[in-house]
Amino acid sequence: MTDQMRCITLARRPDGAPVLEDFGHETRPMPQPAEGEVLVEVSHLSLDPYMRGRMSEGPSYAPSVELGEVMTGQGVGRVLASRVEGVAEGDIVTGMTGWASHALLKADALRKLDGDLPPSTALGVLGMPGLTAWAGLREYGRPKAGETLVVAAATGPVGSLVGQLAKAAGLRTVAVAGGAEKCKLATERFGFDAAVDHRAHPDAESLRAALAEAAPDGVDIYWENVGGKVLEAVLPLMNTHGRIPVCGTIAWYSGAEDTADRLPATWRSILVKRLQVAGFIIFDHWNLMPEFVAEMTPRVAAGEIAFLEDVTEGLENAPAAFLSLLEGGNTGKAVVKLTGEG
Amino acid sequence: MTDQMRCITLARRPDGAPVLEDFGHETRPMPQPAEGEVLVEVSHLSLDPYMRGRMSEGPSYAPSVELGEVMTGQGVGRVLASRVEGVAEGDIVTGMTGWASHALLKADALRKLDGDLPPSTALGVLGMPGLTAWAGLREYGRPKAGETLVVAAATGPVGSLVGQLAKAAGLRTVAVAGGAEKCKLATERFGFDAAVDHRAHPDAESLRAALAEAAPDGVDIYWENVGGKVLEAVLPLMNTHGRIPVCGTIAWYSGAEDTADRLPATWRSILVKRLQVAGFIIFDHWNLMPEFVAEMTPRVAAGEIAFLEDVTEGLENAPAAFLSLLEGGNTGKAVVKLTGEG
Incomplete structure (x- = not known):
């Protein structure tokens, strides 16, 4: 075991879209676990869109990463040294390791993995993205057999599970994905009934026409991962009493193209503050x-x-x-x- | 009893804000009730913002008024002739009479008023606006003691009841109203804790500063009646897990000032289609x-x-x-x- 660990830090705050120069690469002394901690050698690190928010200052649903601090993130890895009861050297655990080769995790902030599945599933289909899909669909999507679901970023870890769970619940599922290859993946691997390539449609109107064809009975649930053009395309296709779980607005994470437009800020408010905006008619x-x-x-x-x-x-x-x-x-x-x- | 009735029709569809020339004034033969109908002499007719939507073509939550047709609306009046069991000449009833001096109402589409209150209350505080406030606050506002509520159009029939019900439930209530007189009305007659005059604040930023002062703990419920500048002012003040019952967007009913802005169309979709947009964080x-x-x-x-x-x-x-x-x-x-x- 080396006496050094490597980590990636936030070197400066992005101005718009992040660039490589915003990250720092550092070597630091290997930390030693205190009582109630384990030292983990990280084998897999999760990258997730929410991290973009942590790079900026200003209110979001979690604190920003400070300049010079290790980028935040979930990882899995093998325990090299343990001062936690019930966790032994060699155990595979997951926790917020950050973007680093090694990390200390406290007893109450780690979860032991003991299945036969690859440990990286704890970062994806059985981790935060999986839970997001599963809990969000149940709580906010409220799928009913016979309805139609549209998912943005449909081949992503959240979207692909949303689609599969909805399909299993008897819904027609329509994927929105970028490029022919992802569309093929959506239908062939993830079982979507149809897939629409947003790259093949430069504007919202054209994308909307394609979606209308793929969703002939309208859209009951739009799972929002992206905002931007896809949202614009889908909104007019929503059926009455439709549900829009707003899970992310990645198209706007680095600023809206059209700053005269107040929709991005609105949509982001709804997300960050977990607002429930419910239109109703007496x-x-x-x-x-x-x-x-x-x-x-x-x-x-x-x-x-x-x-x-x-x-x-x-x-x-x-x-x-x-x-x-x-x-x-x-x-x-x-x-x-x-x-x-x- | 005259053999003529008078009515007001939709003469043409408004182009933007309606003008007087959009309405027609007609005299028609007095209708006679068929079996299961009553003839009513209308004493009071309700005017409500939703009527603006009925003047235009295109999808809303109810069909448009056809050209030449009597403008839609709820009225109360005295029964002149009845062919409905249980309803007698002289009874006071309410129903969708339209903008007319007389109307036929079917048995299943009228309600007999039998209280000691003035019949016009059936159009307001005990009618559709009252129900809107009462049911909407309970279902979508979900007020909790100690929270803060902001109501747009606070001296209107809906807003004034929302404020009173919320106040009775232990909330701090903040009115937004147009002009010093309405603000005085809001606090003195309707019991709001504070009132902000949106006319005194030409832009959203200035209005927001005034609201922030009136709602020092942030806003938990924003009762949306208007859209436009007030919405823009309030959104950044919303607390996490806030609720926005979208009851109307009157500021945009005749088109948005800035058509490059997609927020008005979004907000209207949420309303018309009763969407529940719920931001959530895993x-x-x-x-x-x-x-x-x-x-x-x-x-x-x-x-x-x-x-x-x-x-x-x-x-x-x-x-x-x-x-x-x-x-x-x-x-x-x-x-x-x-x-x-x-």
Whole structure:
């Protein structure tokens, strides 16, 4: 065992798309585990889109990597030395090792792998991306047999599992991927019913036409990994009561092409702050009217609830009152009073 | 009783903001109720923002008004003639009368009013706007004591009830309204804790600063009635796990000012299609990992679940692999393989 470890650090903050010069390559003394820690020789390191966010300052859902600090990331590896009960030298573990050849992991921040599967699966299909697909589809996608799902970045670790889980649940699954090869992979390996190559469609309109053909009954779930052109293409194809789990917006991670456009910032807010934006139409809830009336009538009658009416006299004045309402010229519930005129 | 009725029709479709010439004024023969109908003399007609949508062609959540047809709308009035069991001449009823002095209502499309409150309340605080506030806040706002709510169009029939219900539930309530008079109304009559005048703030930044002062702990629920500048001002103030019931986007009903901007169309899609856009971060669901691993491991092991890894050899190649990932250059779960190097 060498007495040096190697690591990759954040050398400077990217200005737009990251470049190689933003990373530093360093050698550091091999760390020694304290009580309750293990020293791991990293065999596999996960690279994930979220890391782009950690390279920048400013609010995201996790702290930024500091300048000069080792890039954050999950790894798997073999325990070289253990001061944790129940973990022995030679065990394979996973944890946040960072981009480094060796790392110390604390007892409560490591997970022992003991299956027969390759350890790297703990970084992918059985790791964070897998959990993202599985939990996100269940919680936010809420798939129902017979529906149609569109997945962006469909051959990626998240998208490919989303597609397979949805297919198994009886949905029609449509992949969006970049290039003919990935499209083939989507249908042949991951079992998507159809795949659309976003590179073959330079603009959202053209991509939308291809998607409409692949999803003839519209889209019930759009699994959002990318933002940008794909989102623009899909949105008008969404069916009523559709769900959009916003899992990532990689197309915008390094800034939007069109900075006059507020959609990227909006979409990012929804993601970073886990907002649930739910459009709703009261006619869907009309069945609640009796309960509502029963509860509120006595409260209104008792004067507990204030209300205000902006009464316009005469049917003929309805158009002007309506225009005024659209301009915010009214104060209170706009009502046109008719009786007694005709 | 005259043998003529008067009505207001859609004379032409608006081009942008509606103008008076878009409406027609007509006199028609008085209709006679068939079996199962009543003839109503309309006393009060409701005007509501949704009517703007009905004036245009194209998909919305309800069909457009045809050219020459009576403008749609809810009214209340007195029954002049009844061929419905249980409804008598002189009864006060409400239903979709349209913009007209008289209307026929079918038995299953009318509601008898029998309280002591003024009948016009059935169009407002105890009607569609009231139900919208009450059901929408409960279902999509999910208020919790101690939280902060911001309401756009706060003195309107929906906003004023949202504010009162939220206040009663123990929230801090902040009104956004147009003009000093409406702001006074919001706090004095409707009991909001604070009110911000959007007319006093020509741009979103300035409005945001005022809102930040009124909502020092951030915003947990933004009740969206308007879109436009107010939405732009509020979004960055939202707290994590905030909720945005999208109830209307009146600022954009007649077209966005800046058509290069895709946000208005996005927001409108969310509303019209009742989309639930939920940003989510897998770290919030980390507790599901054991269940996930238990369920998926055998399926992966059995080969039921395909997965793909894009392995880069060597820690030093991590930055290039990451840049490639950001450009979509990878195929499968990006993994950097380290073991055996050092």
